[in-house]
Amino acid sequence: MEFFDRVKKINPKILKATKDRFSFRINHHRANTQETIDLLQKEGFLPEPVGWADDVFVLPMEDRKKIIKTQAYTQNRIYIQNLSSIFAAYSLDIAPDDWVLDLAAAPGGKSLIFSERAGKVSAVEPDKSRFFRMKRNFKEHGAKNIQTYNKDGRFIYKACPAWFDQVFLDAPCSSEAHIDGEVTWWSMRRVRRFSKLQKELIISAYESLKPGGQMIYATCTYAPEENEVVVDFLLQKYPEATLIEVEVPFENYQKGLREWEEKEFSQEVAKCVRILPQGAYSGFFMAKIKKA
Numbered sequence: 403m404e405f406f407d408r409v410k411k412i413n414p415k416i417l418k419a420t421k422d423r424f425s426f427r428i429n430h431h432r433a434n435t436q437e438t439i440d441l442l443q444k445e446g447f448l449p450e451p452v453g454w455a456d457d458v459f460v461l462p463m464e465d466r467k468k469i470i471k472t473q474a475y476t477q478n479r480i481y482i483q484n485l486s487s488i489f490a491a492y493s494l495d496i497a498p499d500d501w502v503l504d505l506a507a508a509p510g511g512k513s514l515i516f517s518e519r520a521g522k523v524s525a526v527e528p529d530k531s532r533f534f535r536m537k538r539n540f541k542e543h544g545a546k547n548i549q550t551y552n553k554d555g556r557f558i559y560k561a562c563p564a565w566f567d568q569v570f571l572d573a574p575c576s577s578e579a580h581i582d583g584e585v586t587w588w589s590m591r592r593v594r595r596f597s598k599l600q601k602e603l604i605i606s607a608y609e610s611l612k613p614g615g616q617m618i619y620a621t622c623t624y625a626p627e628e629n630e631v632v633v634d635f636l637l638q639k640y641p642e643a644t645l646i647e648v649e650v651p652f653e654n655y656q657k658g659l660r661e662w663e664e665k666e667f668s669q670e671v672a673k674c675v676r677i678l679p680q681g682a683y684s685g686f687f688m689a690k691i692k693k694a
Contacts, residue, residue: 405588409578409624412676413656416624419679424466425485428457430518431544433479441479445472452682454651458488460682478543483511486677486686490620491515491570493648493690500567505555505607508532510539510548512570517545524566528554556602559609569617571607573600573632578623579685597627604636608643611693616646620688624676626662629687633658633674634667642694645673654680658689 409416426449428435435457442449447469449459461469466482474480491512496502496519504513507525509532516523517540525540525548527533533552540548551558555571576593604619611617619636621628637643658674660667677686 404590405578405581405585412624412626412659413678415654415678416685419685421679421681421684422463423460423682424463424482425452425458425460425488425682426469426480426482427455427459427488427515429478429481429514429543430457431514431546432477433474438474438479441474442469442472445474447472452485454489455492458485458492460485481511481514481543484684484686485682486622486684487512487572487620488515489677489683490572490618490686490688493688494568494570494618495616496520496568501565503558503562503566503569503607503610505558505569505571505603505610506573507550508536510536512572513548514540514543514545516568516570517548520568521547523548524551525549526551526553526555526558528552556599556606559606562610564610564612566610567612567615569607569611569615570620571603571617572620572622573603573628575600575621575623575628576625578625579679580622593623593625593627596623597625597631600628600632601635604632605639608636608640608691608693613693615693617691617693618688619691620686622684622686624685624687626659629676629689630659630662630667630671630674631665633689633691634671636691637668637670640693644692644694645670646690646692647673648675648688648690650675650677652683654678654683
């Protein structure tokens, strides 16, 4: 099968991964870390800190259904979120007075992270049903500094050129990291379609960023056409853009590919990070980019 051959070529460890844990973080709009962990421990849970953040924890997968019945969950003190996604959001260097753009924001977990750290967050989501679920999510979790926009992210830069201190783009993708077992909906046509969309979105993200600002481009897919190729496309279009090395405090990752199927990329692309699935981490790709 072409999909598995491609993934094996990227890294054979991906196909051997087992996801036996899940992660959550403390929602600081509603809760204190120690009080929340104490509450969970009283209900019989033993959350383990991840090591690289004092408000992010993991639990065995068998606790996933049980935890949604706890006070900590029903009172929105915790937010269940993929560990790779949390790490990527935490990798954005946000100052207290920053204005952050989350360009493809639904369901809103990363916007909630930014809202705890920044002065203001603008969350953009084009799909109407996902947009309203996202708004409800923000309200339930007590975030009051998030502006929401039901807009197509490809055109945001036209209305907001160089407005934002930081930008996060978790781009729509072919979601290869979510394939578990039988491959039914994957195709190269789908990969190429998303790659085209991602190139439009990354331009919008970069053009929306202030000079001197930083952005993160991310996906939950393995395909280099949606990852390294898109980042290399941005670097070719904007020679002043540079990639920032991300310090990764865990072992299940690899640097960006320098070439794929006879196509060579800029040396900068090696600074990208491809998180390999393991434990509570799902497959993920991220690149941290600075605008001169």
